[in-house]
Amino acid sequence: MSLGAPAVSRATLAAPVLDPVVLRKDFPILDQEVNSRALVYLDNAATTQKPASVLAALDTYYRRDNANVHRGIHELSRRATVAYEEARTRVGRFVGAADPAEVIFTRGTTESINLMAWSWGLDVLREGDEILLTEMEHHSNVVPWQLVARRTGATLRWLEIDDQGLLELDALPKLLNHRTRLVSLTHVSNVLGTVNPVADIVRTVRERSDALVLIDGAQAVPHLPVDVRALGCDAYAFSGHKMCGPTGIGVLWARRELLDSMPPFQGGGEMIRVVEREGSTWADLPHKFEAGTPNIAGAIGLGAAVDYLERVGMAAIARHEQELLTYALDRLPDVPGFKALGPEQVEHRSGVISFTLGDAHPHDISTILDSQGIAVRAGHHCAQLVMRRFGLPATTRASLYFYNTAEDVDRMIAALQVVRGIFG
Amino acid sequence: MENPPLKSLYQQLILEHYRKPKNKADLPDRTVEVLLTNPVCGDEIVLQLKIEGDEIRTARFAGQGCSISQASVSMMTVLLEGRKLADADGLAARFTRMMHGDESASGDRALGDLRALQGVSKFPVRIKCALLGFDALLEALKQSGYTPAIRGEEDEAGSAP
Numbered sequence A: 001m002s003l004g005a006p007a008v009s010r011a012t013l014a015a016p017v018l019d020p021v022v023l024r025k026d027f028p029i030l031d032q033e034v035n036s037r038a039l040v041y042l043d044n045a046a047t048t049q050k051p052a053s054v055l056a057a058l059d060t061y062y063r064r065d066n067a068n069v070h071r072g073i074h075e076l077s078r079r080a081t082v083a084y085e086e087a088r089t090r091v092g093r094f095v096g097a098a099d100p101a102e103v104i105f106t107r108g109t110t111e112s113i114n115l116m117a118w119s120w121g122l123d124v125l126r127e128g129d130e131i132l133l134t135e136m137e138h139h140s141n142v143v144p145w146q147l148v149a150r151r152t153g154a155t156l157r158w159l160e161i162d163d164q165g166l167l168e169l170d171a172l173p174k175l176l177n178h179r180t181r182l183v184s185l186t187h188v189s190n191v192l193g194t195v196n197p198v199a200d201i202v203r204t205v206r207e208r209s210d211a212l213v214l215i216d217g218a219q220a221v222p223h224l225p226v227d228v229r230a231l232g233c234d235a236y237a238f239s240g241h242k243m244c245g246p247t248g249i250g251v252l253w254a255r256r257e258l259l260d261s262m263p264p265f266q267g268g269g270e271m272i273r274v275v276e277r278e279g280s281t282w283a284d285l286p287h288k289f290e291a292g293t294p295n296i297a298g299a300i301g302l303g304a305a306v307d308y309l310e311r312v313g314m315a316a317i318a319r320h321e322q323e324l325l326t327y328a329l330d331r332l333p334d335v336p337g338f339k340a341l342g343p344e345q346v347e348h349r350s351g352v353i354s355f356t357l358g359d360a361h362p363h364d365i366s367t368i369l370d371s372q373g374i375a376v377r378a379g380h381h382c383a384q385l386v387m388r389r390f391g392l393p394a395t396t397r398a399s400l401y402f403y404n405t406a407e408d409v410d411r412m413i414a415a416l417q418v419v420r421g422i423f424g
Numbered sequence B: 001m002e003n004p005p006l007k008s009l010y011q012q013l014i015l016e017h018y019r020k021p022k023n024k025a026d027l028p029d030r031t032v033e034v035l036l037t038n039p040v041c042g043d044e045i046v047l048q049l050k051i052e053g054d055e056i057r058t059a060r061f062a063g064q065g066c067s068i069s070q071a072s073v074s075m076m077t078v079l080l081e082g083r084k085l086a087d088a089d090g091l092a093a094r095f096t097r098m099m100h101g102d103e104s105a106s107g108d109r110a111l112g113d114l115r116a117l118q119g120v121s122k123f124p125v126r127i128k129c130a131l132l133g134f135d136a137l138l139e140a141l142k143q144s145g146y147t148p149a150i151r152g153e154e155d156e157a158g159s160a161p
Helices: A008-013 A020-026 A052-065 A073-096 A108-126 A143-152 A169-175 A198-209 A256-261 A296-312 A312-334 A362-371 A384-389 A406-423 B006-007 B012-019 B067-080 B085-099 B104-109 B111-122 B124-143 B153-159
Strands: A103-106 A129-133 A154-157 A180-186 A214-216 A235-238 A250-254 A272-276 A279-282 A338-340 A352-358 A377-379 A395-399 B032-038 B043-052 B053-065
Touching: A052 A073, A052 A198, A052 A296, A073 A103, A073 A296, A103 A108, A103 A256, A108 A143, A108 A180, A108 A214, A108 A235, A108 A250, A129 A143, A143 A154, A154 A169, A169 A198, A169 A312, A180 A198, A198 A214, A198 B085, A296 A312, A296 A338, A312 A338, A312 A352, A312 A406, A312 B067, A352 A406, A362 A377, A362 A406, A362 B006, A362 B067, A362 B124, B006 B111, B012 B111, B032 B124, B043 B067, B067 B085, B067 B111, B085 B104, B085 B111, B085 B124, B104 B111, B104 B153, B111 B124
Parallel strands: A129 A154, A129 A180, A180 A214, A214 A235
Antiparallel strands: A103 A250, A235 A250, A272 A279, A338 A352, A352 A395, A377 A395, B032 B043, B043 B053
């Protein structure tokens, strides 16, 4: 398999241009001062801000339509149910799902992966089976598999990353065999920004094994056009709050036959057909996996977020982020001591910039940037395996979104000069 | 640096302790060792003490982290040597009060270089960095059989890891 093909499509560069200065006006929170400076929000990989249309959708639901779904015969329940299911349809269409029933609403990517681990994993995995993960994974795609491996006797194997932060894909065929039951990997690294060539990886997995492929798309769906069927994977997880939606809502998409074959994850109301003392039968998809009253407002808010992103255009978003990333990576190295992690070629990465700056600790950098009104993240970013790979206890991370501007990047560079002024 | 709170946070003395920490070495004849980490940020401190009777003879540390956590523990070890356990406990209490905004504590000469950390009290998210070394100290005292004095709630709250 060649690594040469850029993971970010060339079509991105031909996409329409968006104007972040206009789009920023849709985000009330961005219009404020922090520590007497206009806020520069560069912590989008942690969570994104919400446009007024999403806030309005939440407000309308609670003010006008609030009721439980799939239960009441009354008018409010009907409205809530319609809005909730419409959101499912829109979110499914947004990522190329064949059928809205393949879209399971969860609390977020973490719960989506846990659903796969505790439902599919516990049911199917046996002693000696292998789960292939990568060194690039967020803890949410590591720890659930460790827990399930301990219960089932399955073994974890690891695809490593190179010095640039790209997966060592040449090693992939050798790691796959008839015992490999699952390959679970991230689409876009939350630390390195690396965009993995998922479709190529899926092809290699299919040639060498019968393993399922699960993709952590938390950092991909907000930033790139994603089509789960074109990628060819079996399951795909993502979070609402990283794509302009509310917190506490996320999605597990999986092929219908796979979801049909899996036992329920949690038991309770909503997910059953008939309950008797001796046992119960399950509701049809997607309700089989949505026990209890779901996050109705969250789903409706995510539906509104998807509408918003479609209006802006995912290709335009990807293009803007590529251009802004190029601008940032051209200028940031002028700050003495600045060193970015991740692929050198922007075609292999998204708008995540993890870096070190001389002997200034990321926490100190983050405090000083905050004093200048700039929000970034410092720490291990829930990816200690990546940190260990690069021998770093922590990094500072600036992460871009479509509402960021070149001026935001300039403000960050000026603030890093303040850090230099203190730490030399 | 035009920002006054920032200027008071990063005083020269703090940066000196960060770059050239005191007592950052292994203590082979230690009587107690405590490892504390801050899982949120990855800061890490290993505090080693040699305690004889009711007195701390020697204090050494290892660790990695931000300037505030590393300078604080460096400054603390300087003050611990030759100190009675109750006195070390009292130092932790005074420092904790300073972190929670007690400005009179900053005039207390007994706090030595630690007074330079007073500016941290204006940065609530960084207070736990400054207290990491003292959290390790209190744990080391406990493991050495010392029962900390009963203090007011605000001290207890401040010293919780």
